Amino acid sequence: MFKSSRFPIYYKGHPRMFVKDKPIFWWALKWVHARFIIRELTSVPVAFYAIILILQIRALSLGPEAYANFTNWLKTPLSLSLHVISFLFVIYHSVTWFNLAPKAIVIRIGKNRIPGLVITGLNYVAWAIFSVAIAWLFLNLDNLM
Amino acid sequence: MKKSSEPFWWALFGAGGVISALFIPVILFIQGLAIPLGWIESPNYQHLYQLFGSPVTRLFLLALISLSLLHWAHRFRFTLYDGLQVKHLNVLIAIFCYGGAILGSLAAGYYLWLI
Structure with a gap:
């Protein structure tokens, strides 16, 4: 499973892949994203x-x-x-x-x-x-x- | 490949999306706003009881309630995943959402049975 952390995580078999940290309220930063969350809610x-x-x-x-x-x-x-x-x-x-x-x-x-x-x-x-x-x-x- | 149960829940999500989109606005507006605010007169108890007790209405209400709840379960589950990124609580959230929807459907079935 991907787990976000403050540091990039490297996976076996995906040596160059790393998961970027995303803030919890990422969807509040952009209106299209907020609208998506409102629709889901x-x-x-x-x-x-x-x-x-x-x-x-x-x-x-x-x-x-x-x-x-x-x-x-x-x-x-x-x-x-x-x-x-x-x-x-x-x-x-x-x-x-x-x-x-x-x-x-x-x-x-x-x-x-x-x-x-x-x-x-x-x-x-x-x-x-x-x-x-x-x-x-x-x-x-x-x-x- | 492991057989996934996702298409099953997605189908219920879709059916619930359609039935709730078509019927909830009008029923909510009449019963939750127009009648309590006195814009229109409430049908009397006996007539409502007869309406809700008829087999067609019962089946309709059971479908409306259970599919709406399952629609919520699926959508809310993924909103929690994506919005709050609580992916590590995967199983717990799925149990809460689908379990809640199933319990609600059972309650609806039980009370519709009693009418």
Whole structure:
């Protein structure tokens, strides 16, 4: 394993290779690197919301009283600030994810490769459709059930 | 060559990236901001209970929660490696990340079962 240290390390078989020391906060020095780390860290708010969903399902399963406690907690400043921050991060996650999708997905029709712009566009269309559908479901749930 | 488990975790990371990108913003906005702030009215408990208890919603929520957690596990693991360069804690970090995601998925499955 490579281990950074204050001194170059030489390996057997790689006599001329040495590992340069890198500061821990190397990514904070350049905006492109910081943006990369921010993008990777969007996974934390994603996990945060997954945990909120688990707590919501738990509260629902325990009954109306537990659920009222849960929704009261959602109104606290702590919860609201966590949700605002997480919302900004998950939007950033969606945008960066869809924009990178053409790099991961290669679809061909016959010999022609579908252009990346089309793949990204389809992702945004799907995003819009699902968002509207879920918002509609929540707004009309009391009439539907 | 030793068979690597990386492609497996990467596939789950990818699936989690897609499902969370498509669904979390809207659900978070409605349930975490719009309803608590009173912008829209909350559906009543009974109706939410029915919605969350339907088989389709249950399966969907299980997929959304577990894949989102596995997405986090994979991404966060490599952020720790690259960002903080804690490569010597490799095994510990992997256990923490994937283990946490698996525990969370089990909890989600358990509570969805109870609904």
